[in-house]
Amino acid sequence: MEGKVNFEDLNVEYGESINNPGSLFLYSDEENEFRLKMRQWAKKNILPVDAEIERIGNVDLDKAFDICVDIYKKMAKDGLLSLAFPTSIGGGGKGFVYRVISGEELAAINSAVVVTYGASANLFCAPIIHFGTEEQKKKYLIPVGIKGEKLGAIAITEPTAGSDAVGGMRTTAIKKGDKYIINGEKRYITNGSKADYLLLYALTNPDAPRKHQGISAFIFPTDTPGFKRVRDYELCGRKGSINSHLKFNNCEVSEENLVGGPDMENKGISIMMSGLDGERCFTCSQYLGIARSAFEVAFKYANKRRQFGQFLREFEGISFRISNMYAKLEAGRLMMLRAARMLDAGLKATKEVAAAKFMCADYQMEICLDAVQICGGVGYTKDFPVERFFRDAKIGQISAGTTDILRFLCQRELYRELKE
Ligand SMILES: Cc1cc2nc3c(=O)[nH]c(=O)nc-3n(C[C@H](O)[C@H](O)[C@H](O)COP(=O)(O)OP(=O)(O)OC[C@H]3O[C@@H](n4cnc5c(N)ncnc54)[C@H](O)[C@@H]3O)c2cc1C
Numbered sequence: 001m002e003g004k005v006n007f008e009d010l011n012v013e014y015g016e017s018i019n020n021p022g023s024l025f026l027y028s029d030e031e032n033e034f035r036l037k038m039r040q041w042a043k044k045n046i047l048p049v050d051a052e053i054e055r056i057g058n059v060d061l062d063k064a065f066d067i068c069v070d071i072y073k074k075m076a077k078d079g080l081l082s083l084a085f086p087t088s089i090g091g092g093g094k095g096f097v098y099r100v101i102s103g104e105e106l107a108a109i110n111s112a113v114v115v116t117y118g119a120s121a122n123l124f125c126a127p128i129i130h131f132g133t134e135e136q137k138k139k140y141l142i143p144v145g146i147k148g149e150k151l152g153a154i155a156i157t158e159p160t161a162g163s164d165a166v167g168g169m170r171t172t173a174i175k176k177g178d179k180y181i182i183n184g185e186k187r188y189i190t191n192g193s194k195a196d197y198l199l200l201y202a203l204t205n206p207d208a209p210r211k212h213q214g215i216s217a218f219i220f221p222t223d224t225p226g227f228k229r230v231r232d233y234e235l236c237g238r239k240g241s242i243n244s245h246l247k248f249n250n251c252e253v254s255e256e257n258l259v260g261g262p263d264m265e266n267k268g269i270s271i272m273m274s275g276l277d278g279e280r281c282f283t284c285s286q287y288l289g290i291a292r293s294a295f296e297v298a299f300k301y302a303n304k305r306r307q308f309g310q311f312l313r314e315f316e317g318i319s320f321r322i323s324n325m326y327a328k329l330e331a332g333r334l335m336m337l338r339a340a341r342m343l344d345a346g347l348k349a350t351k352e353v354a355a356a357k358f359m360c361a362d363y364q365m366e367i368c369l370d371a372v373q374i375c376g377g378v379g380y381t382k383d384f385p386v387e388r389f390f391r392d393a394k395i396g397q398i399s400a401g402t403t404d405i406l407r408f409l410c411q412r413e414l415y416r417e418l419k420e
Contacts, residue, residue: 007384010300012293023330026337031097038080038105045074046109053112054388057239061232064240065194068116069151076148081121082141085129089137090146095344096278100285100336107289111392112240114286119190121145122282124152124199127217127275131260140197140219153195154279155186155220155246156272163405165201166212166269171248173202173218175265180204180218180258182251185230188399192244193229197221199259205266215268217259226251237391277350280357280400281343284336287364287396288329294371294389295325301375301384312374321370328363335359351413358406361396368393 024032049067057064075081084099085091092098099122106114125145128136143150161168171184182202189198200220208214220227230245258264259271299322302313312318335356342349368390372379379386397403 005301005304005378007297009304010297012296012300023333026333027097027101031101034098035101035105038102039108041078041080042105042109045071046106046113050110053110053240057112057241061234061240061242064112065116065242068110068113068240069194071113072117072120072151073148075117075121076146081117081148082146084122085125085141085145089129089141096281096340097337097344099278099282100340103282103285104289104292107286108293109289110240111238111286111290114289115190115238115241116151118279118282118286119154120152120195121148123154123190123275123279124195124197126278127199127259127271128219130274131217131264131271133261135256136219136259144197150196151191151194152197152199153189153191154275155189155192155198155200157188158184158186163402165272166215169201169203169211169215171200171202172206173200173204173216173253175204175255178255179252180255182218182220182226182248182253185245185247187230187245188233189244189246191242192246193222193232194242194244195222198246201268201272204268208266212269214266215272216265217268217271218253219257219259220248220251220253221257224251224253236394237388238395239388273350276401277353278343280353280406281336281339281349283396283400284332284339284356284360287360287393288332288336290389290393290396291325291329291332291360291364291367294368294386294393295329297384297386297389298322298325298371298374298379301379305376318374321374325367325370328367332356332360332363351410351417354401354406354410354413357401358403358410361403364393364396365390 053064053067079092080102082091083094083102087093103114103118106117125141128140144152156165158168158170160170171186173180173182184202198220200218201215202218203214204216205214226249228247228249230247233243235241235243302318302322303311305312313322339349339352339356342352371386372390375384375386378384
């Protein structure tokens with residue numbers, strides 16, 4: 001029947017069609033090889049369970065999450081979790097560029113998988129890699145980030161502390177002998193109720209003249225008495241990802257769990273800030289991966305679907321959309337890659353990361369919206385995956401710093417540079 005196009009007719013390979021010389025040119029041969037390996041790995045290990053994660057993520061979140069954790073363990077077995085960890089602790093010694101390549105390839109297939117991995121192997125582990133004591137590195141990085149036997153999460157956000165994560169923080173960790181007593185709550189924590197450990201930020205000096213001078217980072221074992229899951233949220237997208245509201249009621253943790261040891265008490269803000277640039281750069285890769293897949297579906301659909309006796313792509317309005325989607329993808333890639341290369345070179349990249357994150361997040365949303373529009377009615381049904389990409393995309397403009405906050409951050413850095 002002329003014009004009727006099923007999803008199977010599109011031959012979507014998630015990313016193959018934009019494997020163009022222009023993009024390949026941006027990466028070294030070794031990086032391109034790694035991308036191909038990562039893509040094959042994701043297709044082999046995630047694609048077969050992708051639809052299942054999405055389907056049961058709506059009805060049995062725990063079960064869907066278990067599939068994500070199984071993939072996490074497979075990543076560990078194949079040396080992919082610790083790719084960017086230092087070789088001194090058994091990692092691959094690669095940097096942010098490798099991290100963003102793997103993030104893009106995983107997200108191009110499934111968002112829940114990439115955030116489960118990212119929250120644990122990146123967000124939980126990175127602060128310990130950079131600031132942890134030797135003992136903390138051995139004790140936590142190996143089971144979480146190398147062997148994948150344990151799961152981590154990062155816990156900053158609270159009911160009163162969202163964008164104003166520092167100013168609104170209420171969770172306290174008060175020193176008593178050789179312990180800290182933790183009270184408070186955290187919400188929207190990815191992996192939260194399932195994690196074995198949280199990288200938890202709390203006020204060790206609630207009376208500090210400036211709030212940021214009284215914050216510390218802890219490794220919090222979730223089997224600590226007094227720790228409670230309030231609930232796991234039902235999300236708009238990212239089906240299969242666990243995001244939790246958590247409570248801490250007189251939870252005792254050893255002083256040995258203070259990240260970086262006694263000298264780092266009240267200095268948690270530097271840990272939080274250094275971790276955020278890396279986290280935000282990694283999130284860009286998730287946005288690109290999702291947008292890339294949405295683009296690919298719409299691109300191929302417009303080449304097959306006929307109306308008014310011609311292919312959709314032959315209508316000027318559609319052809320302009322396709323070009324804009326492609327340009328946004330590649331512009332986002334350039335910004336992300338520049339930020340990742342700066343981080344790998346040990347340069348301060350707060351401004352570049354912020355700009356890359358808000359642009360990639362906005363581009364992602366726009367591309368996914370356009371993909372639904374190009375696919376028309378079928379784009380809004382579950383016969384095609386674009387409605388899901390569009391739901392998965394929205395969180396990019398909210399988590400790890402909203403696009404508004406990142407715009408604020410970017411101009412603040414610009415004006416700081418002007419003063420200098
Ligand atoms: C699915 C999901 C996963 C998450 N994972 C984690 C996690 O693993 N760990 C963690 O700690 N947190 C996590 N978060 C929390 C996330 O980082 C926060 O939701 C985010 O920082 C925004 O905070 P808020 O939701 O309280 O919004 P608010 O801060 O209340 O903001 C509401 C709106 O006001 C705007 N706004 C606020 N302040 C300003 C300003 N100064 N100028 C202009 N506009 C402003 C915001 O941009 C936003 O549009 C997650 C959230 C979600 C939904």
